[in-house]
Amino acid sequence: MIEFQNVVKKFRRNEVLKGVNLTIERGHRVALVGSNGAGKTTLIRCLLGEYTCEGSVMVDSLTPRENRRAVLSKVGFVPQLPPPLKMPVGQLIRFAASVCDSHPQRMADVAVRLGLDTDQFKYQPFVKLSGGQKQKLLIAIALGRDSELLVMDEPAANLDPEARHIFFGLLAEKKDEAAMIISSHRLDEVATLVNRVIELDQGQVVLDDRVADLVELSSxxxxxxxxxxxxxxxxxxxxxxxxxxxxxxxxxxxxxxxxxxxxxxxxxxxxxxxxxxxxxxxxxxxxxxxxxxxx
Ligand SMILES: Nc1ncnc2c1ncn2[C@@H]1O[C@H](COP(=O)(O)OP(=O)(O)OP(=O)(O)O)[C@@H](O)[C@H]1O
CATH class of the missing domain: 3.30.70 (Alpha-Beta Plaits)
Incomplete structure (x- = not known):
């Protein structure tokens, strides 16, 4: 499903990714871990076609840079930092649903399951929601649609325990149909969510392990x-x-x-x-x- 072959990314003379080779299939739930500056976000940006790079990146045989629309239509993405959007919540959901061919109600339903009643906030600018509310809405947008790949940057960090439980249940519903990449500084935050751990250090894969997949996500x-x-x-x-x-x-x-x-x-x-x-x-x-x- 996803293939990185000898991917090199340089910012001027700074080589941030130094020949990354990885294959990720449906059903793989990957923890992408590594210290600050290891290259996690850069790798994700290459995968989403935001950056040019050397080597090759393929998502279902498509190159993300040349086929951004087609690739992004497969990807549910939860960014690390919420974008500073002034758009009201209701409009944002309608816009997001139209871009990925989903229905706004599907996203609103996921938000309600996470404890966020989007109807109550429909005229409120996104940027004025609390940190946890923004996170819930971004997760609802990413999960309230069909996607073959879920890319999430520290997605559960701002959630209260009840919302985390619901979030894990939502991931469980997707686990066979999608590949997931969950990026985090801390393996203990994500260890029980994944069945594969990939560690980047200074732009290189230093560990790629399949791990026991024993915890029921929705338990x-x-x-x-x-x-x-x-x-x-x-x-x-x-x-x-x-x-x-x-x-x-x-x-x-x-x-x-x-x-x-x-x-x-x-x-x-x-x-x-x-x-x-x-x-x-x-x-x-x-x-x-x-x-x-x-x-
Ligand atoms: N747009 C850019 N221009 C120049 N250098 C960049 C750019 N983006 C990232 N870098 C550099 O690339 C390196 C890797 O950054 P990246 O954001 O991929 O790390 P990360 O593993 O996601 O870190 P963190 O856990 O802190 O988010 C860093 O040294 C960073 O300074």
């Missing part, structure tokens, strides 16, 4: 956390995950999206000395899984 864990004693900073941190506490503040219950389990355990690990027990069970998956960590 959800029911969690109970018990503490030795209540503590206010812990309460604040876990309430951000939508958990509710017992009256004495020593037991907390809530749900965590399956792919978010690592992030959640990362948060808990900061309070390891407080923990008396953690109980995590698959709440919505077909098979019942149980991970119990007791004191």
């Amino acid at each position: 959800r864990l029911s969690c109970r956390v018990r503490l030795i004693r209540p503590e206010a900073p812990f309460a604040k941190a876990i309430q951000e995950w939508g958990f509710t506490g017992s009256d004495d503040g020593r037991e907390w219950n809530g749900f965590v999206a399956g792919p978010d389990r690592l992030r959640f355990l990362g948060v808990l690990s900061r309070y390891a000395a407080l923990l008396a027990g953690i109980d995590m069970r698959e709440a919505e998956a077909r098979q019942d899984h149980e991970a119990v960590l007791n004191d």
Whole structure:
């Protein structure tokens, strides 16, 4: 589906991509990782035909630079930084839907699933939405259409836990029909969403690994956390995950999206000395899984 062959990109004398070779097929969910300046965005821009480059880039046998319209019609794209668009939300959705031959209602429906009622904001300029609202709308535009390739730059960073869970479910619906490239600085943010990890360093592929594809994207864990004693900073941190506490503040219950389990355990690990027990069970998956960590 996507083929990079010996792709070199130079900005004046600065060689930013130094001969990248990659083949990405439908069903591949790729984490494109690497430190700041590694070349991730440049590679994506070459893929979208925004940049000329040496070597060859092909999307379904089409060169993006010469066939931008045809290539972009296959691609749902969530940019890293929201564009500073003054266009009102309603108009933006109608425009985006017309460009990619979708229906505005399809995009609005995805937005509603993510918790953004676009009707309420239809006259509001896009640029005046909050960071999370912009992210939800951009995701709705990218997912509320047919696409064979989804390219997303840190797409879930601004989403609250509930919206992340819905977002992972939306990705699960697309996982067999599309290839996905999710760019991130941090592998732990995206590790459970993908089945392949590609790392760029100074414009070169330094790692290309297929990884275990075991986490159900749409699964959800029911969690109970018990503490030795209540503590206010812990309460604040876990309430951000939508958990509710017992009256004495020593037991907390809530749900965590399956792919978010690592992030959640990362948060808990900061309070390891407080923990008396953690109980995590698959709440919505077909098979019942149980991970119990007791004191
Ligand atoms: N338009 C440009 N003109 C000149 N240099 C550029 C341009 N775009 C990117 N670069 C340079 O190319 C290198 C790679 O940048 P790129 O944005 O692709 O990195 P990245 O891996 O996406 O980084 P980040 O994680 O910080 O977004 C950097 O050194 C950057 O300064």
